[in-house]
Amino acid sequence: MSKNSINSFIKFLIIFICYLSYSKLFEVLFSLVGLSGLLINFISDLLFSVLIVFLYKNNIKKDFVNLKSNYNLKKILKIVIKYLLIIFGIGIIFGFINSVINSNEIMLITENTLQVNMLFNSSLLYSLFKALIFGVIIEEIVFREAIEEVISNKKIFVVVSSLIYASMNIIFGSLESNLLWLNFLQYFAFYFVLSLSYVKNDNNIFIPIVIKFIYNLIPTVITIVLMVIG
Amino acid sequence: MIDIFNNLAVVQNTSTTSSNMNAIIVVVVVIIIVLLISTMISNRK
Numbered sequence: 001m002s003k004n005s006i007n008s009f010i011k012f013l014i015i016f017i018c019y020l021s022y023s024k025l026f027e028v029l030f031s032l033v034g035l036s037g038l039l040i041n042f043i044s045d046l047l048f049s050v051l052i053v054f055l056y057k058n059n060i061k062k063d064f065v066n067l068k069s070n071y072n073l074k075k076i077l078k079i080v081i082k083y084l085l086i087i088f089g090i091g092i093i094f095g096f097i098n099s100v101i102n103s104n105e106i107m108l109i110t111e112n113t114l115q116v117n118m119l120f121n122s123s124l125l126y127s128l129f130k131a132l133i134f135g136v137i138i139e140e141i142v143f144r145e146a147i148e149e150v151i152s153n154k155k156i157f158v159v160v161s162s163l164i165y166a167s168m169n170i171i172f173g174s175l176e177s178n179l180l181w182l183n184f185l186q187y188f189a190f191y192f193v194l195s196l197s198y199v200k201n202d203n204n205i206f207i208p209i210v211i212k213f214i215y216n217l218i219p220t221v222i223t224i225v226l227m228v229i230g
Numbered sequence: 231m232i233d234i235f236n237n238l239a240v241v242q243n244t245s246t247t248s249s250n251m252n253a254i255i256v257v258v259v260v261i262i263i264v265l266l267i268s269t270m271i272s273n274r275k
Contacts (some may be wrong), residue, residue: 001272005273009265009269011243012265013262016258016262020258021255028268074258083249112240124265135240139240147265150265150268150269150272151265151268151269151272153268153271153272156268156271156272157268157272160268163261163264164261164264164265167257167261168240169240171250171253172240172250172254173256174250175250175253
């Protein structure tokens, strides 16, 4: 392994450990001064976001320049629609398999989606931040841009980054669910497509960010509408 | 509503049980090993 690869690997490892532990760390730190609740979660997410944007500012700048010079609105729209259709197709297939395997309607929602929905009931603003900003921009940088720096082989990168990101969607929920592997495969398929969109478009992080933003916007709007009429 | 529109954002549940915590540690270790092997294969000349 070259020195650069070792450095990138160590950099990702530190970021990954920070990503896994910052929520708990800030929760403990703020509880020492008697503060708790969603505001603390928001502040810790915000601080982590600032750190990630600072660490990857050069990559973000480079990708933005590439987006401005090589892509126009029509081209971006075509790419986004193409990948969104594939993701919707995957969602429909897995939704159908879920409904065939399990007739209990509650179980048709993955644990992570259930937690996102619970977050909506607790705080609308924080949920919007988590689903449309943090989940889209920061997680994409951590699980794609950062891993891409470590794994230069495109095929291995697509598989490994999707595996890691899918695992993250599963491990914070109940691990005793009968549909755990099906949920894992569903997330893996989603992230596989997003990773493909990244490598097929000059490793430009803005492409999966836009696709994921629009994709997340749909369940977010549905949840808000259901809350309003509900 | 079936799970067609998943919200693709990870919600970290900080109140995880100790058995869940063990599983998280195992998954993280596996991820790190997979990443290390992938990096080595990817950078092989």
